[in-house]
Amino acid sequence: MSDLAKEEKGVTKSHGPEDxxxxxxxxxxxxxxxxxxxxxxxxxxVLLVLTVLEVGVAYLEKYIGKTALVTCLVGMALxxxxxxxxxxxxxxHETKWMRWTVVIPxxxxxxxxxxxxxxxxxxxxxxx
Amino acid sequence: xxxxxxDHDHALVYPDDQLYSRITAGKLAMWLFLLSDxxxxxxxxxxxxxxxxxxxxxxCTTEELVKKTGCVLEPALGINFTAALTFLLICSSxxxxxxxxxxxxxxxxxxxKWLGLTILGGALFLVGQVxxxxxxxxxxxPHHGLLHEGLKxxxxxxxxxxxxxxxxxxxxxxxxxxxxxxxxxxxSMGKTDANTLEVAGLFWHFVDLVWILVFTFIxxxxx
Numbered sequence: 517m518s519d520l521a522k523e524e525k526g527v528t529k530s531h532g533p534e535d536x537x538x539x540x541x542x543x544x545x546x547x548x549x550x551x552x553x554x555x556x557x558x559x560x561x562v563l564l565v566l567t568v569l570e571v572g573v574a575y576l577e578k579y580i581g582k583t584a585l586v587t588c589l590v591g592m593a594l595x596x597x598x599x600x601x602x603x604x605x606x607x608x609h610e611t612k613w614m615r616w617t618v619v620i621p622x623x624x625x626x627x628x629x630x631x632x633x634x635x636x637x638x639x640x641x642x643x644x
Numbered sequence: 645x646x647x648x649x650x651d652h653d654h655a656l657v658y659p660d661d662q663l664y665s666r667i668t669a670g671k672l673a674m675w676l677f678l679l680s681d682x683x684x685x686x687x688x689x690x691x692x693x694x695x696x697x698x699x700x701x702x703x704c705t706t707e708e709l710v711k712k713t714g715c716v717l718e719p720a721l722g723i724n725f726t727a728a729l730t731f732l733l734i735c736s737s738x739x740x741x742x743x744x745x746x747x748x749x750x751x752x753x754x755x756x757k758w759l760g761l762t763i764l765g766g767a768l769f770l771v772g773q774v775x776x777x778x779x780x781x782x783x784x785x786p787h788h789g790l791l792h793e794g795l796k797x798x799x800x801x802x803x804x805x806x807x808x809x810x811x812x813x814x815x816x817x818x819x820x821x822x823x824x825x826x827x828x829x830x831x832s833m834g835k836t837d838a839n840t841l842e843v844a845g846l847f848w849h850f851v852d853l854v855w856i857l858v859f860t861f862i863x864x865x866x867x
Contacts (some may be wrong), residue, residue: 518825520804550748551741551744551745551748551749553742553745556738556741556742556745557738559738560734560735560737563734564731565730567727567730567734570859570860570864571723571724571864573729573864574723574863574864574865574866575723578867585865585866586865589860589864589865590865591859592818592860593856593857593860593861594857595861596856597853597856597857599738600849600852600853600856601849601853603741604737604738604740604741604845604849604852605845605846605849605850605853606842610665610667611663611664611665611667613663613664614664614665614667614675614784617675618675618679621679621682621683622679622682624684624686625682625683625686625687625689625690628686629689629690629693630691630768632690632693632697633697635694636697636698644713
């Protein structure tokens with residue numbers, strides 16, 4: 517497809533925020549960034565590899581201890597979730613404001629979880 | 645002069661907002677919905693964590709535990725099978741994003757092909773979940789389902805939270821399959837654009853994203 521035809525379809529070349537008229541605009545909405553199929557397949561491979569690693573780590577409980585195991589598993593899961601949001605949900609190409617609009621509210625469940633874990637740990641160590 | 649700006653395809657051209665650029669109303673609405681849905685899943689997973697963290701026995705899955713605590717034996721959750729379901733959802737995510745890519749490039753046939761594969765992946769995931777719960781009446785091997793093996797809703801926090809969380813996610817997959825099937829029909833009629841597929845894709849990728857977390861917390865973290 518020619519560049520002119522792509523422009524007519526609403527496809528714009530993916531370029532950095534500095535190329536835009538404003539400070540930090542990405543390409544949300546109808547100004548679709550040009551899809552990068554190779555990147556999509558690379559992300560697919562990364563997700564598969566991380567999934568295989570996760571399953572492998574889950575069988576290593578006897579060897580690496582539960583705290584390390586849970587940390588590894590949760591870290592990989594959060595990494596995979598972030599990759600899906602950034603590349604497949606196109607957050608990477610959204611504006612900074614759009615990214616924060618999504619990320620900040622999602623930090624609250626994580627904060628609650630942290631408080632609960634801290635409280636549980638406190639009770640386990642020093643009693644109720 | 646028309647008050648509403650349109651592009652060559654007569655699609656709405658959104659104003660270049662200083663903070664959010666040209667994001668469409670549909671896309672922003674889907675993101676806001678997904679945030680609220682994310683809170684629902686967050687609530688489920690927090691409740692799961694609280695119940696799991698405060699229980700002495702999580703999953704009475706060995707004879708040793710039965711003898712030690714007097715609990716009723718429950719089946720362990722299968723990691724390998726659910727890993728295959730995870731693989732399926734990851735594959736359906738890449739096909740979804742390729743469907744959107746095809747539409748952006750003006751290739752409607754390609755978009756339909758990839759979208760069809762996405763729907764197939766979602767449908768197979770649902771079949772897998774039904775097999776996990778009920779065993780599909782003995783089809784596909786000797787497995788008769790977790791319900792048959794003694795994992796009863798309400799019998800323990802382990803069982804109840806398992807069905808609550810995976811069932812809620814399964815409902816999302818079902819909704820996604822219906823949603824994407826509808827989009828497929830409208831796309832085949834030429835009534836959709838790349839934005840329609842991107843908005844639908846946001847929902848589908850969210851379902852995949854949540855499963856990544858559910859798979860880790862429910863299945864992978866050992867008792």
